[in-house]
Amino acid sequence: MMSTKFVTLRLGIKKNIIDGLLIHIPLGSKTAMITTKNKFAASPVVASRENIKSGTIKYIFINSGNANACTGKEGHKNTKQILHTLSEKLNCTSNEILIMSTGIIGRQLPIKKIIESITNSNLNIYSNIKKAASAIMTTDKFPKYLTKTYKIGSKNITFRGICKGAGMIEPNMATMLSFIETNVDLSKTLLKKYLKYCANLSFNSISVDGDMSTNDSVVFSSTGNIKLNMKSKSSEAKFLSCASDFFIRLASLIVKDGEGATKFIKLCVINAKSLVLAQEVSKKLSRSILVKTAMFGEDPNWGRIVASIGSIESSNIKPDNIKLRINNILCFKNGISLDNGSKALEKSMRKNIIEIAVDLNNGKYKQTMYFCDLSHDYVRINSEYTT
Amino acid sequence: MMSTKFVTLRLGIKKNIIDGLLIHIPLGSKTAMITTKNKFAASPVVASRENIKSGTIKYIFINSGNANACTGKEGHKNTKQILHTLSEKLNCTSNEILIMSTGIIGRQLPIKKIIESITNSNLNIYSNIKKAASAIMTTDKFPKYLTKTYKIGSKNITFRGICKGAGMIEPNMATMLSFIETNVDLSKTLLKKYLKYCANLSFNSISVDGDMSTNDSVVFSSTGNIKLNMKSKSSEAKFLSCASDFFIRLASLIVKDGEGATKFIKLCVINAKSLVLAQEVSKKLSRSILVKTAMFGEDPNWGRIVASIGSIESSNIKPDNIKLRINNILCFKNGISLDNGSKALEKSMRKNIIEIAVDLNNGKYKQTMYFCDLSHDYVRINSEYTT
Numbered sequence: 001m002m003s004t005k006f007v008t009l010r011l012g013i014k015k016n017i018i019d020g021l022l023i024h025i026p027l028g029s030k031t032a033m034i035t036t037k038n039k040f041a042a043s044p045v046v047a048s049r050e051n052i053k054s055g056t057i058k059y060i061f062i063n064s065g066n067a068n069a070c071t072g073k074e075g076h077k078n079t080k081q082i083l084h085t086l087s088e089k090l091n092c093t094s095n096e097i098l099i100m101s102t103g104i105i106g107r108q109l110p111i112k113k114i115i116e117s118i119t120n121s122n123l124n125i126y127s128n129i130k131k132a133a134s135a136i137m138t139t140d141k142f143p144k145y146l147t148k149t150y151k152i153g154s155k156n157i158t159f160r161g162i163c164k165g166a167g168m169i170e171p172n173m174a175t176m177l178s179f180i181e182t183n184v185d186l187s188k189t190l191l192k193k194y195l196k197y198c199a200n201l202s203f204n205s206i207s208v209d210g211d212m213s214t215n216d217s218v219v220f221s222s223t224g225n226i227k228l229n230m231k232s233k234s235s236e237a238k239f240l241s242c243a244s245d246f247f248i249r250l251a252s253l254i255v256k257d258g259e260g261a262t263k264f265i266k267l268c269v270i271n272a273k274s275l276v277l278a279q280e281v282s283k284k285l286s287r288s289i290l291v292k293t294a295m296f297g298e299d300p301n302w303g304r305i306v307a308s309i310g311s312i313e314s315s316n317i318k319p320d321n322i323k324l325r326i327n328n329i330l331c332f333k334n335g336i337s338l339d340n341g342s343k344a345l346e347k348s349m350r351k352n353i354i355e356i357a358v359d360l361n362n363g364k365y366k367q368t369m370y371f372c373d374l375s376h377d378y379v380r381i382n383s384e385y386t387t
Numbered sequence: 388m389m390s391t392k393f394v395t396l397r398l399g400i401k402k403n404i405i406d407g408l409l410i411h412i413p414l415g416s417k418t419a420m421i422t423t424k425n426k427f428a429a430s431p432v433v434a435s436r437e438n439i440k441s442g443t444i445k446y447i448f449i450n451s452g453n454a455n456a457c458t459g460k461e462g463h464k465n466t467k468q469i470l471h472t473l474s475e476k477l478n479c480t481s482n483e484i485l486i487m488s489t490g491i492i493g494r495q496l497p498i499k500k501i502i503e504s505i506t507n508s509n510l511n512i513y514s515n516i517k518k519a520a521s522a523i524m525t526t527d528k529f530p531k532y533l534t535k536t537y538k539i540g541s542k543n544i545t546f547r548g549i550c551k552g553a554g555m556i557e558p559n560m561a562t563m564l565s566f567i568e569t570n571v572d573l574s575k576t577l578l579k580k581y582l583k584y585c586a587n588l589s590f591n592s593i594s595v596d597g598d599m600s601t602n603d604s605v606v607f608s609s610t611g612n613i614k615l616n617m618k619s620k621s622s623e624a625k626f627l628s629c630a631s632d633f634f635i636r637l638a639s640l641i642v643k644d645g646e647g648a649t650k651f652i653k654l655c656v657i658n659a660k661s662l663v664l665a666q667e668v669s670k671k672l673s674r675s676i677l678v679k680t681a682m683f684g685e686d687p688n689w690g691r692i693v694a695s696i697g698s699i700e701s702s703n704i705k706p707d708n709i710k711l712r713i714n715n716i717l718c719f720k721n722g723i724s725l726d727n728g729s730k731a732l733e734k735s736m737r738k739n740i741i742e743i744a745v746d747l748n749n750g751k752y753k754q755t756m757y758f759c760d761l762s763h764d765y766v767r768i769n770s771e772y773t774t
Contacts, residue, residue, distance in 0.1 A: 037698070037700050038697040039696070039698075039699070039705075039706055040694060040722075070693060070719075071723060072722050104690075105690045105694070107727070213694060289676055289761070290769060294770065296770045297770030299770070303457065303492045303493050306457060307427060309426070310601060311424070311426075312426070313424050317426050319426055319427045332457075335427075335459050336457060336458060336459040337494075340494070375770075376766050376767070378680075378766075379680055379765075382676075382677060383680045383681065383684030383686070383762075384684055
C-alpha cells in the first residue's frame with residue numbers, strides 16, 4: 001500500500017494554471033535523492049542536498065514556470081522563505097522538506113505570490129497522479145507518470161512515479177525532475193544504492209540535447225512495508241531488474257517527448273574494453289547532431305556512426321573490430337560497409353523506434369542509451385521561442 | 388616568388404565536372420602535414436603519413452566526390468594504384484606524392500576511370516588558385532582560397548592557400564582539406580612546428596558540427612627563399628603572428644560556409660586555470676546545440692551558455708567567478724544575470740558575426756574557437772540528402 005499524496009497548487013507564477021505540487025510522503029518512509037552535477041546547481045538543489053542529509057523527508061515541494069536558478073543571494077533567500085512558510089503551515093521543520101524548481105532561469109521567483117498562495121491554500125486536498133505530473137510540466141507536451149506492479153515470488157512489488165523534462169529552453173526551461181516511490185521496505189542506505197544503480201541505467205542514460213540542467217533531481221522513496229531479503233543476491237537482482245525496468249520506462253517518456261522528437265533511438269554499445277569506453281561511445285553517438293539528423297531523415301547512415309566513434313581520441317578502438325547493426329541488420333564489419341541501403345534496412349528506418357547496436361568486440365562492458373532525433377521542430381522550438 | 392602549380396582534372400567520379408587536383412610543389416620546397424586523429428583514418432591518409440616520413444614531397448593529388456574511406460583492402464589497393472600511375476606519369480617515386488580524397492565514404496573509387504584519366508591527361512596545363520579550390524569542393528557552396536602578403540621589416544612574407552569543408556554529409560561528405568604555402572624558407576623541423584602551432588589556432592579551433600572526418604588533412608609547404616632569422620624570438624613571434632592570422636582567415640571560410648550557417652561566432656574563453664580547461668569549455672560551447680540554435684534565433688541566451696559551462700564535470704569552475712560578455716555587453720557576473728535582453732544586446736545579435744567572451748577568472752590560459760549556428764537549413768541538408 002502506498003499512501004503518498006499529491007496536492008496541486010496555483011502559485012501564481014503561470015497565469016491561472018496549476019504550477020505547484022506538494023507531495024506528502026507517509027510517515028516511516030525513507031527517501032534518497034540524486035541531483036545535477038552541474039556546477040551551477042540551483043538554490044533549491046543546494047537546499048535539498050542539505051535537508052536530505054540531516055533528517056527524514058516528509059514533504060516535497062515543486063514549483064514550475066520559474067526555476068530559481070542563477071538568481072544569486074536573493075534566490076537563496078526565496079528558497080529559505082518558501083521552506084519556512086511551508087514548515088509553519090505543515091507543522092514540521094524546514095529540513096524535512098525537499099524543494100525543487102523548474103522553468104525559466106535567471107529570474108527571481110514572484111515570491112510574494114508564492115508565499116501568499118501557500119499560506120492560503122488547503123494543503124490537504126489531494127489530486128491524482130496524472131494531475132500531479134501535469135503540475136510540474138514546463139515545455140512537456142504530455143504529463144509523464146507511471147504505475148507498475150511486478151511479481152517477485154508471491155509478492156506484489158509496486159512502483160509509482162512522475163517525471164518531467166523535454167529539453168532545455170527559454171533559457172533552460174526544462175529541468176529533468178522525477179519522484180518515484182516503491183512499496184518495498186528499504187533502508188536509507190539500500191535506497192541510495194539502488195537509486196544510483198537505477199538512475200544510471202535510466203535518467204543518466206537518456207539524452208535529448210546533451211546538456212545538463214542546473215536543477216535536475218531524482219527522488220526515490222520507500223513508502224511501503226513489503227519485505228524482501230536483499231541479503232540474498234538473487235532476491236536483490238530480481239528487485240533491481242524490476243526497479244531498473246520501471247526507471248527506464250519512466251525516463252523513456254522524457255525522450256519520447258524530446259523537443260521535436262520523431263524517433264526514439266535505443267543505442268546499445270556492447271563488448272567494450274571498459275565501462276568508461278562504453279559510456280564514452282554512447283555519449284558521443286547520442287549527442288552527434290550528424291547521427292541525430294540522419295535518424296530524423298530515416299537514413300541508416302553507418303558512415304556517420306562509424307566516423308563519430310572513430311573521433312573519440314582517448315580510446316584504443318580498432319575500426320576493424322567493430323560490428324554495427326541498425327535495426328538488427330548488419331551494416332558494417334571488418335572496416336567496410338555491408339549494407340549501403342538495402343530495401344529491408346530502409347524500410348526498418350520508418351519505424352518510430354530505431355535500434356543501433358555497436359559491438360566493439362574488445363571486452364565485456366556495455367552501456368545502453370536512449371535518445372531522440374534532431375528535427376526541424378527542435379530547431380524551431382529552440383530558436384523561435386523568444387517571448 | 389611562389390611557383391607551386393595547380394592542375395585540375397576530370398577523373399570521371401562526378402559527371403562532367405572537375406573532380407581532381409594535382410599540385411606541383413617546386414623543387415627544393417619542404418612540406419609538413421597534419422592529419423585527422425580519427426581512428427578510422429582513410430587509406431589515402433595512411434599512405435600520405437608514410438610518404439611524408441620517407442622523403443621529399445613533389446606532388447599532391449586530391450580527388451573529390453568519393454572519399455576512399457572505410458573501403459578496406461580494396462580501397463588501399465586503389466590508393467597504391469593511383470600513386471603508382473602518377474609516379475610513372477610524373478617520373479618520380481610513389482612516396483614523393485601525397486594523396487587525399489574527399490566525398491562519400493564507404494564506396495570504392497571508380498578506379499578504372501581515374502587511372503585512365505590520369506594516364507590520358509596532360510599534367511602540365513596549369514590552372515589558377517580559384518579553379519584549384521573549386522576542384523576539391525564537395526558540399527561547399529563557394530571555393531575557398533586566399534593569398535595574403537604581410538610585411539616583416541623590409542620583407543614581404545606571402546601565404547597562399549586553398550581549403551574545403553563545410554560539414555559532414557552523405558555520409559561524411561565533407562572532409563576538411565587544406566594546402567598552404569609560404570615564400571619563407573623554413574626547415575622541415577620548423578615547418579612542422581609552425582604548422583602544428585597555426586593549425587591549433589585555426590583548423591583545430593573551428594567547429595561546424597563537432598564531428599571529425601576520417602580524411603581531414605592540412606599540408607603546409609615552404610616554397611620560397613625569403614630568409615627570416617627564427618632564432619630571434621621576436622622575429623619568430625612576428626612570423627607566427629602573420630602565419631596564424633592567415634591560417635585563421637582561411638579556416639574561417641569553412642565556418643562561414645558551414646552547412647546552413649547564418650552566423651559566424653567567435654568564442655573567446657579567457658583566464659582559465661589550464662589550457663585543457665579553456666579548450667574543454669570552448670569545445671563544449673561550440674558543440675552545444677542549445678547554444679547553436681539560440682544563435683540562429685538571434686537570442687543572447689546567457690542561461691544556455693552558463694548551464695553548458697556548468698555541465699563540464701571534470702572542471703573546478705566556480706560559477707560566481709564567471710563573467711560572460713556577448714558582443715561586448717556584460718550579461719552574467721557573480722552568479723546572476725545582468726542583461727536579460729536589453730535593446731542594445733538584442734540589436735547586436737542581428738549582426739552576422741557574434742562574439743562571445745567567457746572570462747573564467749581563474750588563471751591565465753585562453754582558447755579561441757570559431758563556430759556557426761544551427762539552422763533549419765542544417766537539419767534539411769543533413770536529413771534530406773538521400774540520393
